[in-house]
Structure formats: structure tokens, C-alpha cells
Amino acid sequence: AGAWYAPYAAAAGGSGIVQGSDGKFLPDVTITREDAAVLIWRTLKHVGESFDEPSGGPTDENDISEYAKDGVLQMYSAGLISGMSDGRFYPKNLLTRAQCAQIVANALRR
Numbered sequence: 001a002g003a004w005y006a007p008y009a010a011a012a013g014g015s016g017i018v019q020g021s022d023g024k025f026l027p028d029v030t031i032t033r034e035d036a037a038v039l040i041w042r043t044l045k046h047v048g049e050s051f052d053e054p055s056g057g058p059t060d061e062n063d064i065s066e067y068a069k070d071g072v073l074q075m076y077s078a079g080l081i082s083g084m085s086d087g088r089f090y091p092k093n094l095l096t097r098a099q100c101a102q103i104v105a106n107a108l109r110r
Contacts, residue, residue, distance in 0.1 A: 003027070017042040034064055034091035036100060037081050038071035040107050049110060051078055058089035065091065080106040 003009075009025045012018040017039060018025065031039075045051075054077035057064075064072050072091060075081040081103055083089040 015046050017046055030094050032091060033081075033089065033093050033095050033099070034068035034072050036095045036103060037075045037091075038068045040080070040103055041071035041075050044107060044110065053077075058083040058087060060088040060090065063091055064089070075103075078110075080110065 005027060009018065009027065013020065013025065020026065021029075041051075051074040054073040057073045057076055060083075061069075061073070068091065072081070072089065076083070076089065081089075
């Protein structure tokens with residue numbers, strides 16, 4: 001409760017943007033590419049953005065966790081996230097700061 005990020009985590013949790021792992025925020029855990037996509041997708045939906053039905057996904061779509069599939073496919077189809085040069089998304093890989101910055105910049109341009 002006394003952490004600097006507590007009010008932000010509470011707001012994100014209260015709005016449904018962050019749902020946590022077993023109801024826990026786990027602030028020191030690294031974030032995967034699929035988790036980042038879901039968080040930004042939920043944030044955009046929370047502020048009123050709408051998405052068309054996904055029209056395609058990465059070649060490793062079957063590797064995306066079930067809880068993250070809608071968010072990743074929506075973000076991928078909308079062009080807000082992309083895969084690597086080999087056409088794969090690598091959903092379980094950790095997100096780099098550069099990749100995160102690119103996703104946020106894409107979302108802000110929407």
C-alpha cells in the first residue's frame with residue numbers, strides 16, 4: 001500500500017485493465033509481449049476505443065495464451081503491435097523498452 005505505484009495499480013485494477021496473476025499485481029515480475037499487448041488493449045478499450053474483428057494474426061498465433069488471444073489479435077490486426085521479421089509474435093518473450101515505446105507510440109497515434 002505504501003509503494004509509489006500503489007494508487008496507479010489500484011486504479012488499473014479497479015478499471016479491469018490489470019487483472020493480475022491469481023488476483024495479485026506482482027510489480028517486480030517481468031512482462032511478456034502478450035501481457036503488454038493485453039494491458040494496452042484493455043487501456044484503449046477503457047478510454048472508449050473500439051476495434052474491428054481481427055483479420056489475421058502472427059504465424060505463431062497458437063502460442064498465444066488463451067487469456068491474451070483476443071487482446072493480441074486485436075492489437076495485431078489494428079497494426080498497433082507487430083511480429084518480428086520472421087512473421088512470429090513470440091508472445092512469451094519479454095518485452096524490451098524499445099518495443100514497449102513503439103506500442104505506446106502506436107496507441108497514442110490511434
